[in-house]
Amino acid sequence: MDAAEGAEKGDLAARLDKLFEVMRRPDTPPLSNAAAAAAITSQTGVSISPAYLWQLRSGLKDNPTVQHLRAIAEFFGVPASYLVDRDPNAQVDAQLNLLQALRDNGVRDLAMRASGLTPQALNSVALILDRVRELERLPPIAHPGGGEAEA
8 A cells, every 4th residue: 555545545444455455365355345344243253344344445434443443453463553553553564565465476486486595695686676676667675674775
């Protein structure tokens, strides 16, 4: 989710949509609001309706109860603060972005090829990929430990 999407749709709605998109098996479509509502109610004991989830995801409702936020967060396996805070937890966002990237067969293929490489070799591959991103005019990727990769 980029800043423009979050501002346009509403931060909560955009984050919920991201959870629906990312927190699923790669070979299955995102859960419907009905399936998610039933699973949230079953897993957490907090009753939530498909219509209410739709209203939250569409931005029609943007002030849910703390109980509902906690239940949704528990179901998706994220801290409730991810749904509440104005600035989402960068670590949670990074993990969701990684899961989303791993759904891409090409990215998964690259990750499998990198398995077993030495840390030095992995750093070299990262530098090459950073350069390719530059050539493709894509934004730089922040690396663990903060900052961008050094050339």
